[in-house]
Amino acid sequence: MELTQLKYFIAVAERLHFGRAARSLHVSQPPLSLAVRKLEEELGVRLFERTSRSVALTEAGRELLTEARMILSRAEHAAGRMAALASGSGGKLVIGYNEPALNTMLPEALFRFRGCYPGVDLELREMEPDDQLTALRAGVIDVGFLRPFHHDLGEFSAQLVYSENYALAFPPDCHLAGVPEPELVRALDREPLLIFARVVNPALFEAIAAAFYSRKVFPEFREFAHNKGSLLALARAGFGAALVPESSVRTAGPGLEFRAFPPILPPVEIVAVRHAAAASPAAVRFTALLAQS
Incomplete structure (x- = not known):
């Protein structure tokens, strides 16, 4: 029949x-x-x-x-x-992400994609960068969002989708509040400075430290925190000023002031990563939409 x-x-x-x-x-x-x-x-x-x-x-x-x-x-x-x-206007698209992407560009990107391609079923998975790369290789996710610093992405198609600088967060009564921006780096010499723990990203930690040391500035690095929320909480509690991405001001809550930090540090970047050759049509459409932002 x-x-x-x-x-x-x-x-x-x-x-x-x-x-x-x-x-x-x-x-x-x-x-x-x-x-x-x-x-x-x-x-x-x-x-x-x-x-x-x-x-x-x-x-x-x-x-x-x-x-x-x-x-x-x-x-x-x-x-x-x-x-x-x-x-690429239907099917399923599995996206891996971590907190930086979710707190910056990802919600708007998802909103735009759903408006353009309502027939695509979106599935989101919160994953650390190394886990995203493993999942991409295994075909478990179609697109990942991560900070590219010190990751070998040569086997993937990677496009920059977001970039920002650092800011310094501290309580309103901190003595750094009155320091002019050009003098902010020098003012941190021998001062407690909260940054992401070395184990989170050793290469990034070393790059940040080198940027200070090359200017003969030697902060007292306090690497207690593994995430941005912990950095901000410790700064609010008086453990020192916190070096955080500029976008942190959106979710910081009360009790902290933010100052733009001089651009001496590696930029805080987010890339969208997918298979270079075996990407699904929906993944190709999604990353193409990101390029239009």
Whole structure:
């Protein structure tokens, strides 16, 4: 049984006339009649009562009409789903992310993508950068968002989607509040400075330290925190000023002041990462949309 046979059968069943059915399908009547006759032979039943003046459905024909309509509807639905999947306007897109992306550019990007491609089912997974890269290699996620510093991304397609500098956060009564920005770096010499713990990203820790040391500034680094929230909480508690991404001001809450930090440190960047060659169509569309931002 072929879909074309069912399509021809439905046309005849709905019009009860082989000639009119053939015209509606833009085919000649003999191939139509042959297709219906072969369908009857395959099923072992008569689908129509035919006379020289009329055509009527048999009980088997009426039963098949209901089933045939459902079969063709499901086939058309499946074809549409496959076309959407191939074009990137349908299917599923699994995105890995971590806190920096979620607190900056990712919500707006997801909102825009859902508006443009409502047929794509989005699944989000919070993951650390190394776990994202492993998941990308295994095909568990389609796109990842991470800070690229000291990650080898040569096997992937990576595009910069966000960049910012650092800010210094401290309580309102901190003596640093009155220091002019050009003197802010020098003012941190021998001062307690909260930064991400070395174990979080050893290469980044060393780069930040080197930026200070090369200027003959030697802060008392306090590497207690593994995340931005902990840095801000410790600064609020008086353990020292905290060096955090500028975007931290959005989620910091009360009790802290922020000062733009002179651009002596590596920028805080976020890249979107996907397979270079085997990316899904939806992943390609998503990263293309990011490039338009």
